[in-house]
Amino acid sequence: xNEITATGQSVTEAxxxxxxxxxxxxxxIDITIIDEGKKGIFxxxxxxxxxxxxxxxxxxxxxxxxxxxxxxxxxxxxxxVEVKQDGKNVQFILSGDKIAxxxxxxxQTINSLQYLTQLVINRYSNQYxxxxxxxxxxxxxxxxxxxxxxxxxASKAVHTGQKIALEPMPSYERKVIHSALAxxxxxxxxxxxxxxxxxxxxEPFKTR
Numbered sequence: 105x106n107e108i109t110a111t112g113q114s115v116t117e118a119x120x121x122x123x124x125x126x127x128x129x130x131x132x133i134d135i136t137i138i139d140e141g142k143k144g145i146f147x148x149x150x151x152x153x154x155x156x157x158x159x160x161x162x163x164x165x166x167x168x169x170x171x172x173x174x175x176x177x178x179x180x181x182x183x184x185v186e187v188k189q190d191g192k193n194v195q196f197i198l199s200g201d202k203i204a205x206x207x208x209x210x211x212q213t214i215n216s217l218q219y220l221t222q223l224v225i226n227r228y229s230n231q232y233x234x235x236x237x238x239x240x241x242x243x244x245x246x247x248x249x250x251x252x253x254x255x256x257x258a259s260k261a262v263h264t265g266q267k268i269a270l271e272p273m274p275s276y277e278r279k280v281i282h283s284a285l286a287x288x289x290x291x292x293x294x295x296x297x298x299x300x301x302x303x304x305x306x307e308p309f310k311t312r
Contacts, residue, residue, distance in 0.1 A: 106160040111153040115140055122158035134159045164229035165194060171224045172196060172237075175217065181205045192232060196221065198239040207242055214239060215274055236276075247280050254284040257306055262290045267307035272297070278304050 108125050112118035115137055123130060141154030169185050176183035181202035188195040198206055198214075207214045218237040225233045236243070253270075261268045270281070278295055281304050285293050291308050 107158070109138070109155060109157050111155050113141065113151075113153060115154045115156060118154045118156040119158070122156060126158060126160050128160055132161050132163075134161060162228045164225045164227075164233065165189065167228045168194070168196065168221050168225040168235070172198065172217070172221060176200065176206060179205055193234045193236070194225065195236045195238060198237065203239045207239055211242060211246055214242060246277070250277060250280045251284045254281045254306075258285050258288055258291050261306045261308045265308055265310075267305055269296070270304045270306070272301045272303045275302075278302070 106126075108122055110118045110122035110125060112121050118141075119130070119135055122133065122135070126133065136157040136159075137154075138157055139152065139155040142152040165187060169187060172185050173183065176198070181200055183198050183200035183203065183206065186197040186199070188197065200206075205213070206217065208216075214237050218235055221237060222233070222235040225235055257268050257270065273281070282293050285291060285306065289309075291306055293304055293306050295302055296305050297303055
C-alpha cells in the first residue's frame with residue numbers, strides 16, 4: 105500500500121493516522137490536505153473531520169534493487185541482490201548461477217550497470233548516493249589485478265625511460281592505480297583524456 109486517505113479531528117491527527125497505516129515516517133510521504141476539518145459548536149455540533157491524502161515516496165534503494173533484478177531477468181540471469189549501506193555509500197552485491205553475464209569482459213557490463221544503478225537511485229533520492237556493484241568478489245579480484253599491473257608497468261617505465269599510457273578505466277579504478285604507485289619515487293602518475301577515454305599515464309622521472 106503506497107497511497108491512503110486518512111481522517112482525524114485535526115490535520116496533524118489525520119497525518120499521524122496515515123503514517124501509522126503506511127508504516128512510514130513523515131519525510132517518506134507527500135501530503136495533500138483535502139479538508140482541514142471543522143471543530144463545530146462545543147467541538148461537537150457541525151464538526152467535520154480533517155481529511156488528508158498521503159502518498160508514499162519511492163524508496164531509492166528499493167527502486168535500484170528492483171532495477172537490478174529486472175535487468176538480470178531480461179538478460180537471462182536470475183539474481184539475488186544483497187544491500188549494504190554505510191551512510192551515502194550503498195553497495196549492491198549480486199549473486200546467481202549466471203552472474204558472469206552481468207560482470208562481462210573485463211568488468212565492462214558490471215561497470216555500466218553500476219553507472220545506470222547510480223542514476224536510478226539518485227533519481228528517487230533527495231541526497232546523493234555513491235553506488236558500488238559487486239559480484240563474486242569481482243572488485244577485490246580486479247583491484248588485485250590492477251595493483252599487479254601498476255607495479256609491472258611502473259618497472260617497465262623506469263627501465264625504458266618512456267612513459268606508458270594505460271587503457272581507459274573508470275575513475276575508481278584509476279584511483280587504485282594512483283594509490284598503488286603513490287609511494288614510488290621513480291615515477292609519477294596522472295590521468296589524461298576525457299571520459300569515457302580517460303586513462304592513466306605512468307611517467308618516469310628523468311635522471312641526469
